[in-house]
Amino acid sequence: MRALRYVLLFLLVFFCLGWAGSWEEIRSNSGRITSIQADFTQEKHLKILVRPLISKGVFVFQAPDMLRWEYTAPVKSLLLMHGRIMRKFHQRNNALVEDTSPGMDAMQVVSEQISQWLAGNFTDNPVFAAELKDDGVIVLTPKNKAMSAIISKIELASGAEPGLMKSVTIYEGADSFTRLLFSHARLNTPVPLSLFTEQ
Amino acid sequence: MPRCVLLSVLLLLCCCAPRPVLMPQLDKVVPQHVSCPALFPRGDYQFVHLINFSMPGGNHGSAMGVTVLKGNTIHCVLMTVEGLVLFSADCTDTLQVNRAVPPFDRPGFAQGLMADIRTIFLQPRGDTITGQADDTTRICRVAGRSGIVDTLLSPSGCSKKLFYSSDHHLQRVITAAECNRELGGVRIPDQLLLQVFTHGGYRLEMHLVSAEQLLSVK
Numbered sequence: 563m564r565a566l567r568y569v570l571l572f573l574l575v576f577f578c579l580g581w582a583g584s585w586e587e588i589r590s591n592s593g594r595i596t597s598i599q600a601d602f603t604q605e606k607h608l609k610i611l612v613r614p615l616i617s618k619g620v621f622v623f624q625a626p627d628m629l630r631w632e633y634t635a636p637v638k639s640l641l642l643m644h645g646r647i648m649r650k651f652h653q654r655n656n657a658l659v660e661d662t663s664p665g666m667d668a669m670q671v672v673s674e675q676i677s678q679w680l681a682g683n684f685t686d687n688p689v690f691a692a693e694l695k696d697d698g699v700i701v702l703t704p705k706n707k708a709m710s711a712i713i714s715k716i717e718l719a720s721g722a723e724p725g726l727m728k729s730v731t732i733y734e735g736a737d738s739f740t741r742l743l744f745s746h747a748r749l750n751t752p753v754p755l756s757l758f759t760e761q
Numbered sequence: 762m763p764r765c766v767l768l769s770v771l772l773l774l775c776c777c778a779p780r781p782v783l784m785p786q787l788d789k790v791v792p793q794h795v796s797c798p799a800l801f802p803r804g805d806y807q808f809v810h811l812i813n814f815s816m817p818g819g820n821h822g823s824a825m826g827v828t829v830l831k832g833n834t835i836h837c838v839l840m841t842v843e844g845l846v847l848f849s850a851d852c853t854d855t856l857q858v859n860r861a862v863p864p865f866d867r868p869g870f871a872q873g874l875m876a877d878i879r880t881i882f883l884q885p886r887g888d889t890i891t892g893q894a895d896d897t898t899r900i901c902r903v904a905g906r907s908g909i910v911d912t913l914l915s916p917s918g919c920s921k922k923l924f925y926s927s928d929h930h931l932q933r934v935i936t937a938a939e940c941n942r943e944l945g946g947v948r949i950p951d952q953l954l955l956q957v958f959t960h961g962g963y964r965l966e967m968h969l970v971s972a973e974q975l976l977s978v979k
Contacts, residue, residue, distance in 0.1 A: 604843075606840070608827065610827070617842070617844075637825070637968075639843075652822065653811065659821070661821070662819065662822070712862050734860075738846050738860075
């Protein structure tokens with residue numbers, strides 16, 4: 563579960579980065595975005611699947627550390643982060659109920675790093691090594707063995723406009739990866755606080 | 762005196778412990794030369810389920826389950842809604858675990874999961890009979906090497922399967938509901954409830970997300 567939290571937090575951070583050609587630009591851009599709302603399409607690729615599993619949802623971020631990560635189809639699921647408090651809800655009998663399975667407390671550890679990443683200090687991150695490619699793609703590779711057993715690498719592709727991510731691809735191994743494609747992004751628009759605390 | 766206390770406690774525990782559910786006797790038994798009704802069709806298929814699980818102590822959560830039946834191989838993947846694969850395995854005559862992140866790497870988890878999948882998707886093999894457990898319930902019973910499986914036949918088209926050990930103790934129950942889709946000549950359930958009474962006990966609610974036949978490439 564901890565890996566998932568890391569991925570979400572990296573998404574959160576890299577949404578703030580926007581398009582940039584150097585780490586200095588990324589650090590500079592990181593402070594300019596106060597909120598983001600976007601739709602996303604998730605493609606899950608597995609060797610055994612006839613075709614990728616497609617999920618859709620909505621992403622809402624409010625700086626510095628509020629996140630709503632909501633799946634709307636084919637199943638409903640909701641992850642809310644408000645400061646250090648993180649809650650997850652899953653679909654049960656056509657309603658959302660709070661997830662009480664073990665593992666959610668791992669987020670408490672991770673959330674302590676959010677402010678550091680939001681300040682653009684991700685090159686010093688103890689979990690992932692970051693490399694900025696010439697084409698603007700950022701490649702994250704795990705630094706420790708435990709994480710690399712779960713995620714082999716993450717690729718982040720910038721969109722055409724500053725502040726917009728085009729896609730995030732999370733590789734778990736040779737036969738399995740997840741691609742998130744973002745669309746209809748709105749930057750720096752007012753976001754109700756209740757979106758991060760209520761279903 | 763301590764012996765009396767011990768005996769009293771034991772007696773109390775025996776009185777309070779749930780009685781094991783035993784396999785019912787059947788009347789009007791008729792041997793069958795065809796299989797009992799299946800929950801899912803035989804052949805090459807891919808199923809995706811949302812799985813809600815409940816554990817002892819009240820913890821509950823959800824995961825996505827992908828099951829691919831191909832030839833005599835079962836491929837199964839358990840992953841989060843966010844797409845992170847927690848467990849992946851192939852099962853033919855032997856079980857091969859391809860990936861298991863903690864805590865899904867615990868000893869016995871893979872075997873237990875594959876047992877659940879076999880229970881749900883595969884038809885049991887053995888001597889087959891039909892009969893009545895009471896005045897109304899018709900039962901199709903298969904007695905195999907690993908135990909006995911009763912299929913309760915319902916007029917709604919959905920069936921209920923009860924799995925007994927060789928010594929006739931109830932171990933698992935699968936209850937199918939909303940059998941409205943037809944696939945490969947079988948009305949498959951949109952909802953499944955698996956109740957397991959061994960290994961500490963747990964229950965899984967499975968909601969069908971997609972089902973499709975795998976067409977062979979020539």
